[in-house]
Amino acid sequence: MLYAILCYAHEETVFAWSKEEEAAVMEKLYAVQEPLAKAGRLGPTGRLMPTTAATTVRKGQGSAGQEPLVLDGPFAETKEVLLGFYTAEFDSLDDAVAFSKELSAVNPGSSSYEIRPFYVFHPGEVTVGQGDETGDRKAETS
């Protein structure tokens, strides 16, 4: 089954890492993903900007047809926030749990990995974008 694995963390701590600390963690995380990638089981992965960069579009309350509200900030004010995700094919939930445990072991910033199976999955492909961001995208997912 195809799963999304969502990484939750205290962002105050994660974004306080120095460049070196961060690079060390990322390297270990890539090492954990590598076997899955080689086996053709790893789909798109992503790392999100802090929740300060988030905007939330919330359905207007009250009368029908009301314009949705556009709010600055994340969907929910929580202590731990969604900071990244993986998509991967696992034979069993046990395998997905094992993978998440491995990620957790090398990521001191993560507090939880939520494992959510997919109903529908369209990986799509983004073919336009500003140079720097595309570059980043490649660097983060390769």
Place this chain on the structure above:
Amino acid sequence: MTDLAHIELALMAARPQVLGALLRYFRDLDTAEEAFQEACLRAIRSWPDKGPPRDPAAWLIFVGRNSGVDQIRKRAKNEPLPEEAAFSYLSDAEADIAERLDNSHYRDDILRLLFICCHPDLPNTQQIALALRIVSGLSVAQIARAFLVSESAMEQRITRAKARVAKAQSGEGAVPFEAPDAAERAERLKTVAAMIYLVFNEGYSAGATNADSAALCGEAIRLVRILLRIFPAEPEIMGLFALMLLQHSRAGARFDGEGQIVLLEDQDRSRWDRRLISEALAMLDKAIRHRRPGPYQVQAAISALHARADRAEETDWGEITLLYELLEKLSPSPVVTLNKAVALSKLKGPQAALELIEPLVEKLDGYFYFHGVRGNFLMQTGARDKARDAFGRAIALANSPAEAAHVRMQLERL
């Protein structure tokens, strides 16, 4: 990263919120700081075994408040100290505690803590030093190194500033501990934002020469990020954040191997930090959506146009000139006009730019950058003698050896 290093990061991250809450309880900075220290010690003893709590700030506020109360009681010799075991139920009851602590105060706690450091009687340098000591929790030694003064001088400066704040807090005009109204809150936010930008600039102007000073940029960014979390819909705070990220994104390109200044147009743009730029552009987009322009947003927008140009020749000087005109309307100053002149010189040549800045001579005569820019325009028009004079004046006014060296280099090219 060790567990301990990770705990220290968590403590540092929680500090403004926890200290702000403890200050509200105890209404005294020293008591609040002591209680925070005690809570941190207990965290370092208990978290490695039991694991960090889900909400570190709530844990620290709870423990800090109890230990502060104990200290006060102990001084009053009313009751004996409770056993360490009295805190042992904490990890089981964490969720409960988090709910009992009043979240709605947090935002004003942090703002108050920062605002108290911005007392109008304190000169800028003391405001910054105090904020770095109290809110950021940097050591006196670290701050002293960043400001290139001795530790004892910095200790004195901070002690004086603290005494001034304590005195102000006990008299009229004290910053009240009640939640402020919306207008007062906006006013505080503005003052605090200006102070944080000063912290940033302190680090930015020091440049590559001093790593401790340069670290101030990172600290200022962290402080604005905290403000953004508690005031997520303030376009000017978004603008300030984007502006600082954009300026900081060039840190790796602003100086050459010898510590000499490299001008924006000569910088190796591949050394700009793309990740900081991406986040800044995202934040600027959010700010602009509010349609409430302000000086920080406009400055960030100008900086963003530089960031968007892959090569210096691709810079949109027309748009930048327009933005400087908007900035002149929002916050008129001769320095803004001077910057507009630089943009204009790229569009219409040095003569037009010179005409624009001639009326500024009186106001900016003591300003290094004015004479450097003027010398440059003069050089471009071929007025070599006048250019030489202007560069000479700039060197005399330089704020750092790197600035002086940069102008000297231009002088030699004449």
